[in-house]
Amino acid sequence: MNSFVKVLIQPILEAEGQKGIALIPGGFKPPTIGHFALVDEVAKNSNFEKVIVLIGHKNRDGVSKEESKEIWDIYQKYLPSNVEIKIAENPSPISDVASMIKNNPDTFFYPIVGIRGEMDLGDLKRFDSLEGKYPNFKTIVIRSEDGGGRISGTNTRAALIGGEKERFQSYLPTQLSQEEKDKAWSILTKTPLDEVMYAEPSEFSYPPLIKSLTEFMLDKGMNIRPLPKVKFVNNDEANAQDFFGKTAYYNPNNRVIVLYTMNRHPKDVMRSYAHEMIHHMQNCDNRLNNITTQNTNEEGDLPEVEREAYEKGNMMFRGWTDTITEGVIKEETEDDALSYPSTFKPGVNILVIFKENENYENLKPYFDEYGYGFYYPESKTIIINGENFVDSDLDFNDLKFVEAHEVTHLLLGHTGPYSEDDEMDADLGAYILLKNKGLSTDKLVKEFKNRHGIDFDEKLLERVKNKL
Numbered sequence: 001m002n003s004f005v006k007v008l009i010q011p012i013l014e015a016e017g018q019k020g021i022a023l024i025p026g027g028f029k030p031p032t033i034g035h036f037a038l039v040d041e042v043a044k045n046s047n048f049e050k051v052i053v054l055i056g057h058k059n060r061d062g063v064s065k066e067e068s069k070e071i072w073d074i075y076q077k078y079l080p081s082n083v084e085i086k087i088a089e090n091p092s093p094i095s096d097v098a099s100m101i102k103n104n105p106d107t108f109f110y111p112i113v114g115i116r117g118e119m120d121l122g123d124l125k126r127f128d129s130l131e132g133k134y135p136n137f138k139t140i141v142i143r144s145e146d147g148g149g150r151i152s153g154t155n156t157r158a159a160l161i162g163g164e165k166e167r168f169q170s171y172l173p174t175q176l177s178q179e180e181k182d183k184a185w186s187i188l189t190k191t192p193l194d195e196v197m198y199a200e201p202s203e204f205s206y207p208p209l210i211k212s213l214t215e216f217m218l219d220k221g222m223n224i225r226p227l228p229k230v231k232f233v234n235n236d237e238a239n240a241q242d243f244f245g246k247t248a249y250y251n252p253n254n255r256v257i258v259l260y261t262m263n264r265h266p267k268d269v270m271r272s273y274a275h276e277m278i279h280h281m282q283n284c285d286n287r288l289n290n291i292t293t294q295n296t297n298e299e300g301d302l303p304e305v306e307r308e309a310y311e312k313g314n315m316m317f318r319g320w321t322d323t324i325t326e327g328v329i330k331e332e333t334e335d336d337a338l339s340y341p342s343t344f345k346p347g348v349n350i351l352v353i354f355k356e357n358e359n360y361e362n363l364k365p366y367f368d369e370y371g372y373g374f375y376y377p378e379s380k381t382i383i384i385n386g387e388n389f390v391d392s393d394l395d396f397n398d399l400k401f402v403e404a405h406e407v408t409h410l411l412l413g414h415t416g417p418y419s420e421d422d423e424m425d426a427d428l429g430a431y432i433l434l435k436n437k438g439l440s441t442d443k444l445v446k447e448f449k450n451r452h453g454i455d456f457d458e459k460l461l462e463r464v465k466n467k468l
């Protein structure tokens, strides 16, 4: 037995009396080699017929009860078979202990408390009040002389936050294979992609973009591990209608970024994400310490961290959008993308990309949202989904129609969310641009009613004529 475990376990070994069930409530955020050794020793002690580990609900530095359970599940196979591990029914696992004692008067319990100081004092007091009232338990309070410093949850979380994989893994049970240690690491550092989405943000799929931008930030060496959780709110009508409504915020206490998506342009939402990620980085750097009780979207109170979030957030966002288009341009000699200057507007680049291109998946959500193509102002590029032109009756004229439509959006300064009026104006402008270059407008005219509910009429061109 390790010496630190011995210090921890000694009071248990000395416990005498009748057989019973050991209850081990704790935070376990995350479970460490110390927790593992404790449970292991208790389970091997013949005094205890069974050991029940109860995981508390409180998040610690972004580590959740579910993640704690996932890590315990890895440990389980190295523990004796009489060990049961579960998430407590009550937010405080001490409440579970209390109700088990009350509800099972014929069973004798050994609650083992005080593990690494993770229980708060209020819990212990409430627990003490059972003493004397119920004869079917005996509390074992554990103290470790060195405070368990080397293997405490706090140190383990610090390693996690610092992205120190090796140090983190040194706090895990030595029995684990390297693969299992890697799994534990990835459970606690997984990308937001795998995290809970509370509300699906319309038909627009953010996760691939969130993942792509997050990977970009990691590549740039930003200190953002453990990655935050991302929550989308797409059903907040009142907020969406309020001009001063929230767009996003970061809660440093539980490391959650909340993005409001209703009636917002997806790129605007992604820009918000970049901004909040800077706040997350500030938190990982321990620079939000004095403001942990407020959300960082309360601008004005926090000029320095705010300024940084705006500047770095925008920089990151721009850098990221550049890589998406650059990556494609680099591949232009391949079959998976075409790049050429716009026929209609000097300085604007056209990029037609096909599904074989490595960036296609990142762009797909935009295509799903906007149809044939969209404009990326950061790199002055109109990106067109080439897949629409493969094995279809769409041809060169349609490609030019798409380009002219997007260029018109650009010329008219359309930046807001999707609107019917903007769409019609973009087609009307496209008609003028195509005519000016002697290109076909047949398809545009033919599809006009389908797209806008009314027949094409040259009189409609008045709407855009003077603005192009």
Ligand SMILES: [Zn+2]
Binding pocket: 275, 279, 296, 297, 306, 309
């Ligand atoms: Zn901010």
Ligand SMILES: [Zn+2]
Binding pocket: 405, 409, 422, 423, 426
């Ligand atoms: Zn459009």
